[in-house]
Each structure stands twice: as structure tokens, then as C-alpha cells.
Amino acid sequence: MSISLKTVPSENSRPRNTREKIIWAARRVFAEKGYSQTRIQDLLKAAGVSPGAFYNYFSNKEELFLEIVRETGDQFRGSIKHIRRSRIRIGTQEELYSALKESFRYFFEFVHRNRAGVRILFREQQNANPRIRETLNEIVFEIQQDLKKDIQRGIDMGLIAISDPEIAAWGIISAVSGVGLNYLGHPKIEQDRLVKALSELFLLGLFKRIPR
Amino acid sequence: MSISLKTVPSENSRPRNTREKIIWAARRVFAEKGYSQTRIQDLLKAAGVSPGAFYNYFSNKEELFLEIVRETGDQFRGSIKHIRRSRIRIGTQEELYSALKESFRYFFEFVHRNRAGVRILFREQQNANPRIRETLNEIVFEIQQDLKKDIQRGIDMGLIAISDPEIAAWGIISAVSGVGLNYLGHPKIEQDRLVKALSELFLLGLFKRIPR
Numbered sequence: 001m002s003i004s005l006k007t008v009p010s011e012n013s014r015p016r017n018t019r020e021k022i023i024w025a026a027r028r029v030f031a032e033k034g035y036s037q038t039r040i041q042d043l044l045k046a047a048g049v050s051p052g053a054f055y056n057y058f059s060n061k062e063e064l065f066l067e068i069v070r071e072t073g074d075q076f077r078g079s080i081k082h083i084r085r086s087r088i089r090i091g092t093q094e095e096l097y098s099a100l101k102e103s104f105r106y107f108f109e110f111v112h113r114n115r116a117g118v119r120i121l122f123r124e125q126q127n128a129n130p131r132i133r134e135t136l137n138e139i140v141f142e143i144q145q146d147l148k149k150d151i152q153r154g155i156d157m158g159l160i161a162i163s164d165p166e167i168a169a170w171g172i173i174s175a176v177s178g179v180g181l182n183y184l185g186h187p188k189i190e191q192d193r194l195v196k197a198l199s200e201l202f203l204l205g206l207f208k209r210i211p212r
Numbered sequence: 213m214s215i216s217l218k219t220v221p222s223e224n225s226r227p228r229n230t231r232e233k234i235i236w237a238a239r240r241v242f243a244e245k246g247y248s249q250t251r252i253q254d255l256l257k258a259a260g261v262s263p264g265a266f267y268n269y270f271s272n273k274e275e276l277f278l279e280i281v282r283e284t285g286d287q288f289r290g291s292i293k294h295i296r297r298s299r300i301r302i303g304t305q306e307e308l309y310s311a312l313k314e315s316f317r318y319f320f321e322f323v324h325r326n327r328a329g330v331r332i333l334f335r336e337q338q339n340a341n342p343r344i345r346e347t348l349n350e351i352v353f354e355i356q357q358d359l360k361k362d363i364q365r366g367i368d369m370g371l372i373a374i375s376d377p378e379i380a381a382w383g384i385i386s387a388v389s390g391v392g393l394n395y396l397g398h399p400k401i402e403q404d405r406l407v408k409a410l411s412e413l414f415l416l417g418l419f420k421r422i423p424r
Contacts, residue, residue: 093420096418151418154418158420159420160419161416161418161419161420161421162412162413163409163412164405164408164409166409167405167410167413168412170391171387171388171409171410174386174387174388174389174393174394175383175384175386175387175390177386178385178386178389178390179379179383179386181386182382182386185349194379196375197374197376197378197379197383198379198383200374201383201414202383202413203417203418203419204373204374205413205415205417206308206363206372206414206415207305207308207309207372207417208373209373209421
């Protein structure tokens with residue numbers, strides 16, 4: 001499986017310009033220190049840039065953080081959407097199953113690789129800073145809308161039987177992110193186990209299928 | 213349906229002694245001001261007690277808050293457990309469906325009636341205070357374990373087909389609490405709609421049942 005995790009900066013993907021250099025360093029600093037504990041000074045030091053260079057691109061810490069959140073969110077959302085849609089071609093339940101499974105797999109791999117960053121995001125989602133909270137809520141809302149559309153597509157194709165795609169999408173996104181948060185605290189749990197259990201739960205439900 | 217929401221203090225259920233009076237007043241103050249913004253002074257004023265009376269029962273704000281969280285958690289957990297178990301008697305899928313549905317209904321009614329308090333709890337779960345975080349995590353863990361046991365019971369009875377009751381319980385609890393958090397922001401959504409959609413999702417799954 002070749003899923004690209006573009007949102008994860010690695011030593012190999014060095015930034016090409018000053019703006020990227022600042023973002024690249026800030027991802028690490030925020031992940032280490034959290035949002036409120038990070039000072040502009042820490043960001044300048046980590047990026048190796050002057051205050052002048054910094055303020056050329058970002059007016060303050062909040063703006064930089066929001067930019068990182070938006071970039072990461074857009075990339076994550078794009079990847080999940082691509083994984084789901086590229087798998088649903090012929091239109092069988094098996095395909096749908098594999099599409100959902102792969103998008104769960106991508107999510108848990110993302111959480112695993114971005115452990116510290118994801119922890120910060122969960123914390124900030126309850127945070128007092130309204131702009132950060134709103135930005136995070138918008139991203140989650142968009143991901144829910146994508147899933148809702150895909151569920152509707154499944155209904156139209158005759159594969160899915162559900163009467164309320166909107167709430168179902170809320171439920172699935174909440175479950176996956178809640179299990180992701182739990183996974184942060186239990187890193188030894190195998191990703192495959194989470195992926196399999198959630199795919200089974202959401203696609204087949206708890207009930208044993210009794211043939212009519 | 214007669215579900216008692218004992219954890220919700222009402223004007224009619226006046227506290228009988230000083231300790232209860234403090235707890236009763238503190239629930240409101242914490243719900244209004246949040247945990248960190250509440251000062252001992254606010255608690256004394258709201259309860260109408262002297263510092264001496266307060267420190268007779270609680271050594272500080274944290275201890276009082278934890279006591280409220282534990283009491284509420286125990287009552288909530290007990291109610292959910294009771295609702296689920298008292299409904300599963302004869303052992304049909306219909307009964308199981310109604311058991312899950314009623315426990316979801318209880319949850320959303322609880323969120324609705326304790327709007328401000330629940331919001332505080334969600335925020336504190338990501339909070340820096342480790343004792344509060346741990347206490348909340350313990351409560352959620354216990355509720356998950358109860359659900360896991362009930363799922364296992366359903367498996368043993370031949371009603372439920374799921375291979376990983378533990379992760380399924382994580383998923384369901386996460387979904388329900390995530391949807392509950394969402395519901396806080398969208399109070400106009402009808403509870404019945406949430407209850408029906410989640411019961412359908414968890415018991416039947418997304419997939420249309422294809423007769424073999």
C-alpha cells in the first residue's frame with residue numbers, strides 16, 4: 001500500500017524557501033511545546049530566521065498556527081477523499097468495505113506518525129482561542145460533509161441502507177477520532193486491530209445477520 | 213418512559229445538609245464559570261457557607277470538583293447500565309435494539325439537561341490538570357467496560373456478531389460522546405433523530421442486508 005503522508009515533515013523533505021522553513025520548524029516546536037507555551041522567540045530560533053523574515057510572512061503566532069492547521073487539514077481531507085473515491089469503482093459492498101477500511105488505516109497511520117501534533121489539536125479543539133476552535137471545527141465539518149456525500153452515493157447505488165447519512169457521518173467521524181485519541185494513550189494497540197474492528201462495526205453493525 | 217435524571221439538581225431537590233449544600237451550589241458555579249475561573253470565594257458565596265464550614269468537608273477546589281465529577285459519573289454509569297440490562301430479558305434483537313436506543317436517549321437527555329456542565333467536562337478532559345483528566349478517563353473507561361461486557365453477553369446469546377467487543381465499545385462510546393459534543397453546538401437537532409440514527413448505525417451498520 002502506498003499512501004503518501006505529505007503532512008509529516010521528515011528530515012528528507014527539506015523546505016525550499018523561508019516561508020516553508022518557518023512552517024517546517026514551527027510544526028515541530030508546536031508539537032513539542034503546545035500552542036500556548038510556544039513563544040515567537042522559540043519559532044525564530046528553531047527556523048533560524050530573523051524577526052524581520054518571520055513578520056514578512058506571518059503577523060503573529062496565531063496566524064502561523066492557523067496556517068499549519070489549515071494546510072494539514074486540507075491535505076488530510078484530500079487524502080481521505082481520494083482513498084475513498086478511488087476505491088469505489090465497480091460498486092460492490094466488498095469495494096465499499098475496502099474503501100472505508102483504507103481510509104481508517106490512513107487515519108490511524110496519520111495519528112501514529114503525528115502523535116504530538118494530533119494531541120495538540122485535540123487539546124486546542126476545546127481551547128479558549130475562538131479562531132483556532134472555529135478553524136478546527138470547520139475542517140471536521142468538511143470531512144463530515146465528504147463522508148455524508150459518499151454515504152449518499154452508496155445509498156443511490158443500492159449498497160447502503162441508512163436513513164440519516166448526516167448523523168451517520170457525525171457518528172463515524174466521532175468514533176474514529178475518539179478511538180484515535182484513545183490510541184494516543186495506548187500506542188501498543190495494533191493499527192490493524194482498530195481498522196478491522198471499526199470497519200466491521202460501521203459496515204455490518206453489531207447484529208448478526210439473520211437470513212429472512 | 214420514566215428515566216430519573218438524579219444527577220441534575222433542580223429547585224425542588226433542595227440539599228439537606230451543609231456538604232450537600234456546597235455540592236449543590238458548586239455544580240452551578242462550575243457550570244457557569246468553568247473550573248479554572250471558579251474561586252473558593254465564589255463557591256462560599258453561592259453556597260452561603262463560611263470558609264470554616266467549607267474546609268470541614270473539602271480541602272480545596274480540586275477535591276470538590278473531583279467529588280462532583282465522581283458522583284455524577286457513578287450515577288450516570290449506574291443509570292445507563294440499569295437501562296441496558298433491565299431491557300435485555302427474553303433475548304431478541306428487538307430487545308437489544310430497544311436497550312441501546314434507550315441508553316442513547318438517556319445520554320442525549322442528560323447532555324441536554326446538563327449542557328453547561330457537560331461542556332466543562334469535555335474541556336477538562338483535555339486539560340492540564342492530571343487528576344481531573346485521570347478521573348474523567350477512569351469514568352469513561354468503566355462505561356466502556358460495561359458496554360464491552362454487554363456486547364459479549366449479546367455474542368454469547370447468539371444475537372451479536374462482532375469479533376472485537378473491546379474496540380467496538382471504544383467506537384460506540386466515542387461516537388456517542390462526539391455526537392453529544394456536536395449536539396451541544398446544534399441544540400435544535402431533535403434528540404429522537406440522533407437516537408434513531410445511532411441505533412441504526414451501530415446495530416445494523418451501513419450495509420444493506422443482502423439475503424444469502
